[in-house]
Amino acid sequence: MSSPDWTESFRQESSELLETLEGALLDLCDQPDDRELIDCAFRALHTIKGSGSMFGFDKVANFTHEFETAFDRVRKGEIPPTRELITVALAAKDYIRALIEAPDSTDQIIGDGILDDLRRFVAPSSEQETASPQPAASPVAADEDTNDDTDLAGWRLHLEFESHILRNGSNPLHLLDDLCKLGPCFAVALIDDVPLLDALDPEECYLKWDVTLHSACSRDIIDDIFMFVIDEMTLTVTPLTRRELSPAALTPTPKTPAPRTAIADPTPPPAPKEAERAQEPRREEPKRSDDRGIATVRVQARRLDEMMDRVGELVIAQARLSQLASASSDPSIKIIAEEIERLAGSLRDTTMGARMVPIGSLFGRFRRLVHDLSLELSKPVDLITSGEDTELDKTMIECLADPLVHLIRNAIDHGIEQTAVRNAAGKTDKGRIELHAIHSGAQVLVTVRDNGAGLNTARIRAKAEELGLLSTDAELPDADIHQFLFHPGFSTAQTISALSGRGVGMDVVKRTIENMRGSIDMATRPGEGTTVTLRLPLTLAIIEGLMIRVGEGRYIIPLSAVEECVELTADDQRARGRNFLNIRGDLVPFLMLRDMLYATGAPDEYQKTIIVSTGETRVGLVADQIIGSHQTVIKSLSKLHSDVTIFSGATILGDGTAALILDVAQLVTLAQAHADKQHLNEAA
CATH class of the missing domain: 3.30.565.10 (Histidine kinase-like ATPase, C-terminal domain)
Structure with a gap:
């Protein structure tokens, strides 16, 4: 069994995220105050950056990080998303796509120019701070510039991940790295739940973490880091104020894990409103179990095409079985044929539904x-x-x-x-x-x-x-x-x-x-x-058709083009030179298929006319017999028949013979040409 191509999976996921990003940016042109659109664009950038780093697309991750940093000022409400800024952001999105599809042939100078434009639009004063994120200033140094001992100076976090998180492709260590970028960060791994070696599953996550983050960042920034795994973990965040700080608080914790109770500091009484929100476990919203119940699976288009081909062959085989059953006197064979026909029809509809895209x-x-x-x-x-x-x-x-x-x-x-x-x-x-x-x-x-x-x-x-x-x-x-x-x-x-x-x-x-x-x-x-x-x-694979007979040959007309069927009367036959039918007061031109298809043998006494239409144009096609409806599996004609314009394909009938599918659009064009020629002759 071949291993999955993770690089291709990243490209497919990124393509969807880039479409989401482009849609959000274009919507911002008309709705610049919509915070949900700004957050949607930011989430797409954040995911592309993280996934790019995970799958080795370092150029993508680095460029997206700079893009994200510049766009963060829009997210914070410091600058508006003007049309000029959106235009540059769209160019940056195009550059990310180029980096993903052809990383080696993409000109870095173009990317640097786009980033310079972004920084220029988010204000010249922000160029230094957006060029590269700097660690937060020391909490002690910051305390010298303020007299408010209760100012927020950091956060305590407790991280508990669900055991299966590693199987889903998430890595808790990458999340801890993102926390470290916000400021000095000290993490202690809790090993209480790690089993003995003989019971350890290498794909399970047993560790938990207590983290002390010395940064005055907002709670929202921390939430963004865990945005895409929040349904697979429990996150508890508690504010750390300057009053709690001491020289010992800034000393890194020894590498040897301490018991969990040994690292717990007394929690100070925070401000009422901040405490209410910060001490809640980060699961304010229930798990979206309904969404997971309607999970989707990414399937290669080639496999869907192969499945459709197999279903087409099954429909042909089922038609042959039905024909044999109709000639048999054994009722059990008829019952089995009807059951297989029902199952084949259901499988056909399901397979075609899987190929349908909004x-x-x-x-x-x-x-x-x-x-x-x-x-x-x-x-x-x-x-x-x-x-x-x-x-x-x-x-x-x-x-x-x-x-x-x-x-x-x-x-x-x-x-x-x-x-x-x-x-x-x-x-x-x-x-x-x-x-x-x-x-x-x-x-x-x-x-x-x-x-x-x-x-x-x-x-x-x-x-x-x-x-x-x-x-x-x-x-x-x-x-x-x-x-x-x-x-x-x-x-x-x-x-x-x-x-x-x-x-x-x-x-x-x-x-x-x-x-x-x-x-x-x-x-x-x-x-x-x-x-x-x-x-x-609706589809190019299987259609409902109307089977007709012209001479000794059988042909298929797409049922979607058929309006009605009428009998060709003696008066109509006598008026063949005019090539028009009177259908409830409307004159409809008709074609004798026997003449067009060079049919041999005598025509049937009572010929039938099939009224077909494309757009607002109606045409009658005269055939010897209407056999009935037929599930038609379309087979393309070879290149040798490319000059035969009145046929759009062929199909295999139940008895193993082939039937050609008539191209209604070409027949209507031909009928119109005949009618125009006849009109000119009559005028002359």
């Missing part, structure tokens, strides 16, 4: 993108997200990231106007980008909407004519003209910038979405903004 994990990445572009282009822009709990297959999440980046960049660069232009149009100073996700049947709709100027249809048409994509006398609706934006190399930008202007991006967006078996809808209102809607399937 899309909010993707939306959160774009907050930084909008923040940086807003500063770079001098366009104040707010990002508003909704539907973050909408779940999508993790593979879909990964594939969706780049298309959304392109859409958001284009919306800010081309859609959102400059502040002066917005004011002249009677709009607010700030632009707005909205990201929204919602389930719609077996699909997820992801919408990117801006409140900018909208698309310039005349400019798009002129560019299409210039490139020879459209004749000057052609009549096209605006929606079709807007589709030229997805043509490779197409751009209406008058100048080329670092962000856009070369016509690369929107064609990649369309190709990526179509490879995910999705589609793109675009709507715009001049002067009000543009809305781009991505229609995506």
Whole structure:
């Protein structure tokens, strides 16, 4: 059995902490007085520093310590978290990520420059004290400058850890080292509970500690050191006042452990309010046992993919068993086949559920993108997200990231106007980008909407004519003209910038979405903004399909695209030259699949029409027979079939034969082209 890769575990944990840190910093831009956000950012920094030191990432630990020290003034309320300071803090976060991912190739000069900027923003007078933490001054020396003998001069601590703390990766000695950084610290290990050697478990923690800390730091600073192990220990803290101090109190305790009663000093009567809070065991909040009951396990994505493949094979085998059982007269085989079908379906749903990820994990990445572009282009822009709990297959999440980046960049660069232009149009100073996700049947709709100027249809048409994509006398609706934006190399930008202007991006967006078996809808209102809607399937692994027969071949249509099934009447067949169906008053173009698939043999007497849709477009597909619903395990086609556009994949049927999966989006596009051609012929 291979040992776990602790370095990779640290990188994964740090990635999540850096996302938390970035989210807290971005929220502070709008809520600078929110103490919880400041504490959240500080906790993330503290954890990265401790974990980096534990796993040998010394550069990460040292840089994060300096970052944490500078940011501590914000935490103490001494300086406000201004937007300029947040911008530098975000750059420091990016540098920490670079140190973690490529520690040897990261330029230290850049890191030193970021730290200098941080120190400059937290005030010039603090540069010396934030550059390197100094031990606290001697309590006796401090007493010479004050006449108040009851001033706080230190703390007594009693530490008792749960026995399993070492197994969780925590090291009490590192916590004691952190205490020593606050000032002179004398610790005595209590060995009363250490068993004899034959009963000693090296993974158990048997020691307890009594600690005397000579530092006038606040109780909160001590609490921060034990922040992440407080649920696995008992911490008792008692204030130590200057009245108690004597030369003997500053003498280090001998290394030989003394009995516990020998080191206990008489406790002075502290101030009432301080005593009430300080003498309480550090377990004011009950253990969150409910949270531990819903524990999570980190699993490699590769293993989930392998599990999904095995479930797919099981579904295929179950379909074959059901087909054999249906042909058998033995009732016991039928019962077993039904039970296995139920279990396979349950396992399929559970496995697919394990792969589902809230899309909010993707939306959160774009907050930084909008923040940086807003500063770079001098366009104040707010990002508003909704539907973050909408779940999508993790593979879909990964594939969706780049298309959304392109859409958001284009919306800010081309859609959102400059502040002066917005004011002249009677709009607010700030632009707005909205990201929204919602389930719609077996699909997820992801919408990117801006409140900018909208698309310039005349400019798009002129560019299409210039490139020879459209004749000057052609009549096209605006929606079709807007589709030229997805043509490779197409751009209406008058100048080329670092962000856009070369016509690369929107064609990649369309190709990526179509490879995910999705589609793109675009709507715009001049002067009000543009809305781009991505229609995506829930998963790329297993879908519910409708099996049909065309000639001797069987094909699968994704059930999510099917609206209804109707019979092709004699009148419809006589009107084949028009290729339109009358569905309750609406004219719907239809395609004869027999002609497209070159089916052999005579057609069935009563053919069926399956009405499918993508977006607002409906098309009828005429087949010989509708066989029924089918759990479809999607298998990708080989590269040899990459030019066959009307199929999106294949599946294995219960009898071991293959069936091709029809690409509804491509069929709808083809039907529209046929309808437009027929309309032009009739007009001529």
